[in-house]
Amino acid sequence: MDHAASIGLTTPVAETNVYRKITWRIMPFIVVCYLVAYLDRVNVGFAKLQMMADLGFSDAVYGFGAGVFFIGYFLFEVPSNLALHRLGARVWIARIMISWAIISALTLFVTTPIQFYVARFFLGLAEAGFSPGIMLYLTYWFPAKKRGFALGFYYIAIPLAGVVGGPVSGLILEHFTGSGVMKAWQWLFLLEAAPSLLAGIAVLFLMVDKPEQASWLTDAEKAEVSAELRREDGDKVVHASSTAFLRDARIWKLSGVYFMTIIGLYGISFWLPSIVKDSGIKDVATIGWLSSIPYLVAIPTIILTGISADRTRRRRAHFSVALAIGSVGLALAGYVGQSPVAAVAWLCVGTAGMLSALSLFWGVPCAFLAGTSAAAGIATINCIGNLAGFVSPYMVGGLNVLTGNPAIGLYAVAACMLVGAALIRIIPASLGDR
Template sequence: MSHISETLLVVPAAPADVYHKIGWRIMPFIVLCYLCGYLDRVNVGFAKLQMLNDLHMSDAVYGLGAGIFFIGYFIFEVPSNLILHRVGARLWIARIMITWAIISALTLLVKTPLQFYTARFFLGVAEAGFSPGIMLYLTYWFPARKRGFALGVYYIAIPLSGVVGGPLSGWVLSSFSHSTVMAGWQWLFLIEALPALVCGIAVFALMVDRPTQAKWLTENEKALVTSEIEREDAEKTTHHNLGAILSDRHIWKLCAVYFCQIIGLYGISFWLPSIIKDSGLSDVSTIGWLSAIPYLVAIPVIVLTGMSSDRFRSRRMHFSVLAVIGAIGFAASGYVGHHPALAVMWLSVAAAGILSALSLFWSIPSSFLAGTSVAVGIAGINCVGNLAGFVSPYAVGWLNVTTHDNRMGLYFVAACLVLGALLVRTISGQLADR
C-alpha cells in the first residue's frame, strides 16, 4: 500500500457546477445504456410467465437458468475490467453492449433446458465487465465527495428498467401471444435486445474516456477536475500486485456484503412478476403495469439517499438502514394472500430499500482504492458478489418447489439482506464513510 500526504499536493477543489456540467453530459447516456443492459438481463422474469409452459420447464429449471448467467459473468468480469482500464471505456463498453444484444436476441431459439442454460451462460460472458466498468469510469470523472450522487443517478437505471420494462414486457407478451411466427416470449427477447444494439453502436460516437478528452470542458475545468481526482487518488490505497489485493481483508468483507445485497436485488428482479401473479392476478399486461410501481417508488429514494450520504458521510449507516427496510418489505410480501394492492405496496418498500442500498454500496470501495486497485477491486467485489445472482434465483426456486410454500424463498432473501446490513458495520468507518 502507498499513501501520500495531503501536504505534498495542494490543489483547489473543482467547483460544484463543473460536476453538474459533467453529470448532465455523461450520466443520461450511461443510465440509458445500463437500462438496456439490465432489461436484457432480467426480462427472463417476464418470459417465464409463458416460456415455462411452452417448454415444459419447472421453477427449479428456470431458477438455475436465470442464475447461470452469473457463472459466465464471474469468470470474465475481472479480465474485462482490466481491459477497459487499458483500452478505454468507449471501445470496451461498445463491444460489451453489441455482443450482449446479439446473444439476448438469440435466446428466443432455446428449446431445451440445456440450451436455456447455455444462452444464459454466454449472456453473462458477453455482459461481464459492464457494470464494474461503468463504476470504474465514474471514478475518472467524479471525486469521492460527489460519487454518492453520481452512483445514485447511475443506479436509477435499475428501477427505470422496471418502469419501462414491466409495461413493455407485459404488452409484448399479451400482444404477440397469438402470433403465428413466434411465441410471445420469443418476441420479447428479440424486441428488448434492439435498444442495447443501438446504444452499443452509439457509444462509439457519444462516450468520452477521460475529462482531458472532453471538448465540452474548458481547459481550466479539465485541469481542476483532473487535479482533484489525482490528489484524492494519491491518498488512497494502491496494491502493487494481485496477491496484495487478494490479502486485503476489507475487500473480502465487501465481497460478503455485496453477496448478501445481490441476493436481495435478484430476489426482486427475477421474482417480482411471479409474486404479483401469486397475489391473484393472471393477465400478463396488468402484471406488467403493476410491476412498474415498486421501481417507480424506488427512483426518488435512490437519488435522495445518495445525496444524503454525500452530505453526512455516513455511508455504512445509510446502507444498513436501507437494507433492513428492503428485508422487511420482502418478507412482508409473503403475507399478502390474494391482495394485489398489498403485494405491490410491500414490494415497493422492498425495491426502495434494496436498490437504494445497492447504489450506496459502490461509494465505499471507490472511497479508499485507486488506480489498478480500484479497477480490480470493483471488478473482484462485483465478480464474487454476483455469484449471488446464481444462488438467489436457484435457491428461491428450490425452496418454493421443495417446501411447496412460496414464502420460504422470500424469507431467505430477507435474511440475507439483514446479514449484509450487519456485515457492513464491520468495515472501518475511516475507510467507508469518506
C-alpha cells in the first residue's frame, strides 16, 4: 500500500474508481427494488383499462382510489425514515417490500369503491419510507458531488418500470382475458406482486448498510469514503431540536417545489395508458407497448441530465428547464387529441422532462442536511410532496368527469409543473448549485 493510501488520501482517479465500484455494486440492485416498487404502485393504471368496467367504477372513483395511496404514505413516511436511520436500511427496506407485496396482491379481491380505497390506503402505508429511505441510504455512500449521477441512476427505475411494466401488463391483460379462474386485472395484481416479495427477501442477503461494512471495499477505500462523507457532513445542518427543524423555511420551500413536481409524475404515471387509449388505440397489448416508449426515451435523458448537473454544479437551472419542457410536452399530448403518433411523441417529451427534473431534485436537500435532520428532512419533503400523488389523479379524474374533455386535466397538471419550475428559483443558489 502506498503512503497516500495509508493515510486515507486518494488521487482523483482513485476516488473516481472507488465511487464507480460502489455504484456498480449497490445501484443495480437498488434500481431493481425501486422498479418493482413503482410497478406495484402504478399498475392500477393498467388494471383500470378493464377493472372499471367490471366493477362499475367512474374516473372519479378511480382517481380517488389511485390517490388515497398517498394518504397512507404521508402518515407513516417520517416515522419510517427515522426507523430506517436507527435500525439500518437492510432490515427496514426488506420489511417495507415484503409487506407491500402482500397488500398489492390482496387488491385482486376488491369489489366495491370502499374496498378499493382501503386497499390503496394500506398499500401506501406499507410502502411509506421506501423512496425517502433509499435517498437517505445514498447519502451514506456518496458525497454531494457524486450524488447527481447516483440519483439519476436510481431514477431510471421509473422509466424502466414503464418500459417493462407497460408491455408485461398489457400482455397479462390480453393473455388472461377469459380466464375461468379470475378476471385479467386480478391476475395483474397477483403476478406483479411476486417480484416485490422476492426482491424484499433478497434485500436481507444482498444489501449492506454502510461502506465500513462492505467486504468488497478495501480498508483504504472505506477510509477514503468515510473521511469524505465526514468532511461534507461537517458543513451540513443537524437541527438542535424539533422546533428548529420546523422553523427551517428551506424544508417547506422544497416541499412546495416537490409537490408540484409530483403532480406531474402521477399525472403521467396513472393516466398515460388512458391517454394512449383515448388517442384511438383499443388493443390492450398495443397500449402496453406504446406506453413504454416515453419511458424508454426518458432513460438516457435522465442520465445525461444528471451528469451535466454534476459537472456544471447548476442543479436548479437543470431542474427548472427540464420541468418546464416536461410541462409543455404533457400539455401538447393532451392537445393533439386523436393522433396516436403525435400523442406518444409529446408524451416522450413530457415524460423525459419530468423524470429528469425529478432525478435532480434530491441533490438539493441532500446537499445541506445530515444525520437525523437528513432522515427527517428527506422524509418530510417527500411525504408532503407525495400528497400530490393524491391530488393529481383525483384532480385529473374529477376534471375528466366535470368537463368530458380529458385534455383539461392534462393542462392542469402541466400548469402545476410550470409553477414548480418557477418556484425552484426561490431556493438559495448555494443549496441547489453545489
